[in-house]
Amino acid sequence: MRAEPDSQPLQRIVLTGFMGSGKTTVGRLLASRLGWDFLDLDDEITRRVGISVPEIFVRDGEAAFRREEAAALADCLQRSQLVLALGGGAPETEANCRLLQSTPGVAIVYLEGAFETLQARCLQQSSRTGAVGRPNFSDPDLAKQRFDRRAPIYAGISTHTLHTDHRSPEALAEEIQAVLGLPGTP
Numbered sequence: 001m002r003a004e005p006d007s008q009p010l011q012r013i014v015l016t017g018f019m020g021s022g023k024t025t026v027g028r029l030l031a032s033r034l035g036w037d038f039l040d041l042d043d044e045i046t047r048r049v050g051i052s053v054p055e056i057f058v059r060d061g062e063a064a065f066r067r068e069e070a071a072a073l074a075d076c077l078q079r080s081q082l083v084l085a086l087g088g089g090a091p092e093t094e095a096n097c098r099l100l101q102s103t104p105g106v107a108i109v110y111l112e113g114a115f116e117t118l119q120a121r122c123l124q125q126s127s128r129t130g131a132v133g134r135p136n137f138s139d140p141d142l143a144k145q146r147f148d149r150r151a152p153i154y155a156g157i158s159t160h161t162l163h164t165d166h167r168s169p170e171a172l173a174e175e176i177q178a179v180l181g182l183p184g185t186p
């Protein structure tokens with residue numbers, strides 16, 4: 001079931017969805033349209049720990065990564081006029097969902113897409129940037145299982161859902177701004 005937006009003035013827009021759904025790209029564009037700050041939760045974790053996300057997975061394991069993720073999320077949610085891109089796995093931690101839903105002035109937008117689309121985007125990104133890919137997308141079968149397990153969680157915590165297949169990041173940012181009824185910067 002879709003979550004209800006709270007009645008507080010909107011201060012934080014949180015983008016959620018699976019890896020490759022465009023949370024970071026769309027989030028940056030949206031923040032610039034609104035004149036708000038943008039944060040990517042993975043970047044915040046990297047800043048706090050001092051090494052990249054794939055390096056944290058290798059050195060400390062996924063459970064340690066999830067602890068850092070929860071701490072970084074709690075810090076980010078203190079800020080206002082913020083667009084925040086979550087990592088794809090953040091809503092799998094129940095405490096993160098509770099925190100997101102109990103923080104006032106939050107809209108949670110689910111960027112939904114077909115698994116094949118998301119997989120193609122992730123492959124494209126890693127071949128374009130040459131970066132070490134996402135640890136939780138390295139095995140396609142396991143990634144599909146994660147996708148199936150998470151889809152209802154994303155939908156359940158979100159106040160709005162946007163389908164992203166065949167849509168540009170610009171069009172998605174514009175639509176989020178419109179559905180939330182927010183004016184842009186002049």
Ligand code: S3P
Pocket residue numbers: 017018019020023042053086087088089090134135136
């Ligand atoms: C993960 C998604 C990644 C990152 C980490 C784990 C996941 O973020 O947090 O590699 O389990 O889905 P993106 O969704 O931004 O790729």
